Amino acid sequence: MGAFGRMRNSLSFTPPDLQEARLEPVRRRIVFYIPGYDPEARTRYRLLFVREWTRYTKRFGGGRREISRAELSQDGLVQSWTVSAPEQGDGAETRYDVLLWDDIVARDFARSRFLSVALLIVGTLQTILSGLLFRFYRLSWKYGNVILYPFVMVILLAALSVAIAALVHAHLGDWFGHSLGLPLWVSLPLGVIAGLVWIKAIEAFLNRVFFWQLLNDWVFNWQHGQGRRPDYERRLDAFAEHILSSVAARDEAGHSTDEVMIVGHSSGGLTAAEVAARVLARDTSIGTSGANLSLATLGSGLPLVAMQPAAARLRGEIARLVTDRRIVWCDFHAPQDWMNFPGFNPLHDLKLRLCGQPVANPLVRSARFRDLLCPETYRRVRFRPFRMHFQFLLANERPGAYDFFAMTLGPRRLREQVLAPDAYSEPEPAVPL
Template identity: 55%
Template structure:
């Protein structure tokens, strides 16, 4: 049975005055666990905004060249049509250098860490809880572990078989100790030889992602914690001098967790302006349900009770790599909160946003469907990434009363082939 997705918190803060159109917005975007984030998200943004502008008639659209300063990649966007124009400063906060460092770890070591993480998840009951939240994501989690066992077993069998064949050819039998050694060498050799293929089927990505989340949930990633502190310093400095009507922190996939942690730490620094927090296809339970992730649950609880943030979380049942129906208020053992002001939870309803042939083609491609959160719709809908981040409505207003953007009158929709691969 599908879990109920839509949720409006009973104590959602009411605006002091009717919101006016957003003329200036500052967006901080947190990418997920991606070794190519510094290259991928600028290109994806520009390409998909171009598609969006043609499909939904966005006549005013101007994007500046990207500028990089340390771990921040930024550009500006002017977007609008008759009646409104919004100027947006878009900053991508990068931590892909940490991910690349994980990717440089020997595959065999990553697989050993994965095995330790899976066993820990079994002992603590975490894996069963994740399966209960979304069996599809549970399969995504187990896929690299099962592949690891298969590859190790196949490599060991090949090594032993080769040794037995050589021993038989020499007129003898293979001693037990030699069989063990050849089996181990065969397993290692197969893993090394298969590494390029494993990268093509995203196995290294899934292994290192799981290991990172396991390490982070146990408090074993000081490099990530240091980067979060640097991000909080950067955002606080921007808040001190911004004239934006809305400041929005956006996170997709694993980056949704980073966005939640960052927002909580910025707000904890003291009084200040209200922030908008937008999480897309989030994987919060991967870390938050670990019994040792007490700090994260405390940060989530602080956002749940806060009037200084409007947190909107979009989920998609069609996306294997999120948790549709997950509600941190109901599904996490949070510290007691005096009120429930967040998050607003809605379904992205991808089936209603995509042309039927496109939907059919990508339904069984988990990574492609997962990235739909950041891509142009085919059809008008309540979930609209570019209306959320570049449009005139505040996040709160957009979620509660979205002004749907009609398709461009008199212009045929782009063919399905216009959808590029991810």
């Protein structure tokens, strides 16, 4: 097997200097969930949460729990709801805040398509010439293909457009005896227009194959790594302030919180890590007493940005997370997911300056989707990259060490959930799967 096919790092890693265990159960939890690069986040994740929780309870039980209506903050940046503690059994009362940046994504989608394609070409060529693309391939050949996909599609679409333009020009101009004999200044522009119009005509197809989604996502990650997204940086600061103010408000109101959990999926995994670093930097007391501070990154694309040479500030933030014992960070990945980096470990794959400090993070674990899904389901979805990528947020079909709802609604802190997955009694399916 070639270098691109080998998994260089173990799929599991436990840092040597973890925070002390907190064995008492979680009664109240705040989850700050950060979506990935999704222009429809404010309409997607509440519905997804309710649907999958319903499926989860049908399969595993868990007691009746009330989910409140979603409320949108005045500034439009936070969508919130609460989940009550179960009437029977163990579980936490959970406040669930979705931190929104879909307006930034929507502005990316609204810009000129020509500009988006130009940015894609520049960013991809730079990544290839610098050798960074080959490092991505070494980490995950599947994600390497996802990165190259929009670039290859642009080449194919451009070639077909030129062919259509030439064909139209040939049949309208005076190249052949059977042509219409229109002058060059008429036939050539008409050929160019035809070469562009057909791309607009297949817009629905391009959206169905996620062409523009993956193109804009890659451009965003490249721009962020180059330090060219001040709008996103401002949003990170706003998210950090919201987390700190929410925790402080609950403390002042006497609603003690046992665990504050920051969760990010896909590109939101990187966002969650950046926000957590800002929270720790702004409040030196958080995580030292009272509520545990936890960070869960699910199917993260963090290397896409952190491995860019210009992303020195981000690597500094990751280094602080790696050595800060006030937070427990667990990075979940899955080899079956095309859009993450199984085996990636910032300690091994990033040049971090730890200055001799002990390593406290991250816990690295595989979600092992093959074990969580029934064989029939797995065969049906294994070649659907986006469906597999979202399995991190979906209800299990089988009990397993990775369990999104046990993590966010259950009675155990993230650290204990990850370190001792066999210590809890796995739920038996409530109905046949």
